[in-house]
Amino acid sequence: MNSSTLIFAILFLTLLSYWYGMHRAIKVAGGVTKVKKLVSLPRQYGLLTSLWCGVPALITLLIWSFAEASVIEWFLVSRLPQEIQGLSSSDLSLYLNDIKIMAKSTDLIGQVDASNPKLAASLHMQQLTANAAWLKSSLIFLVCLTGAIFIASKYNVQFQARVAIEKIILRILVACSGIAILTTLGIVLSVLFESVHFFSAVPPWEFLFGTEWSPQTAMRSDQVASSGAFGAVPLFAGTLLITFIAMMMAVPVGLMTAIYLSQYASERLRVFAKPMLEILAGIPTVVYGFFAALTVAPFIRDLGESIGLSVASESALAAGLVMGVMIIPFVSSLSDDAINAVPKELKEGSLGMGATLSETIKHVLLPAALPGIVGAILLAVSRAIGETMIVVMAAGMAANLTANPLDSVTTVTVQIVALLTGDQEFDSPKTLAAFALGLMLFVTTLALNVIALKVVRKYREQYD
Structure with missing residues (x-):
């Protein structure tokens, strides 16, 4: 069998x-x-x-x-x-x-x-x-x-069969937790091990502070581009630029949507609007990529040219805007749940003291729900940093060091995909660079989690 x-x-x-x-x-x-x-x-x-x-x-x-x-x-x-x-x-x-x-x-x-x-x-x-x-x-x-x-x-x-069952289930849960921990540890160690190999061939300061990214290496020393350039600053800058644009789109819209749905909208509208909004999270990212490449990017280019601006056919602005639309549900849905989780006594007490609803939202509900809102924003940032398809189709793959959102840029995740696509040798700096980029993403996400935990802990102590 x-x-x-x-x-x-x-x-x-x-x-x-x-x-x-x-x-x-x-x-x-x-x-x-x-x-x-x-x-x-x-x-x-x-x-x-x-x-x-x-x-x-x-x-x-x-x-x-x-x-x-x-x-x-x-x-x-x-x-x-x-x-x-x-x-x-x-x-x-x-x-x-x-x-x-x-x-x-x-x-x-x-x-x-x-x-x-x-x-x-x-x-x-x-x-x-x-x-x-x-x-x-x-x-x-x-x-x-x-x-x-x-x-x-x-x-x-x-x-005592019930006691024996509980012991078995407890051991199963412990085993599952151990598997999750070991899986995370294995991922970290594998990325770290390959990154050490990469940094043995490429100096860390060149990778972290270099401004030229050209990982293509030749098989023979007499060929063109026999030694690649592994300065990752353009990738970090492109990732931060697109993430910043996306968050400028998603956080205000998502947070205002959550406030409206939780405090102002009627129950009939809320039951209809919230599921419709969450459908955005279920659309495949490749569909967003097509929309960005075929609709948003040409619109931004034509609009820029009409007022005398030079806009690339693939721009960070187009990718960031569409990515922002994609992650609006992450911010709005989780923020809505966080606001609704605030005890009603706080809201009713504020209104009873003569505060208006808008003042209650600003001074009572939002500070009390801040841990959940910070978690929603952190999840949205992580989602934006890890996005690939939208960037490939709307922002391109050119590693340009620029702060102009109208230029073409690329991100860390796009380059990881490009480096590991096709048949590759896992002993060359070109391929090992993908693991170094992955390690930087891991460190960035870890730093965001630490900052978010500190914020959550600070405000949770005030409202527990």
């Missing part, structure tokens, strides 16, 4: 074990009329049985899926001739890849040729794969049955 089929089989056995655990608990109690003797409900015994049946089986399947390919490859290599085992790692990898292709695409029954070691190895790999599938299925079924029977054998009228 393949993994998908086994997952459905595990789910089916889990349902059966639920029924089995319930009936086992009823039998231990002495019948349906005596289930009150049990310290837990029969369905809790059934749920505990299903957990002991399904969770170990899924863990076993996960471990097997990770280890199966390596184990099969080890057995396969051990049967190859000595001269083939002595090949370099890259040559051996290519040789094994040919064997895997032959094993998947060819019916090798009756085609064994002693003079063709690849053909024999392909047949051996087919046999190993078939045996592994059989062993995997048998092991999974054995784990399911053993787990269900083992826990059911411990049932008695004093067995």
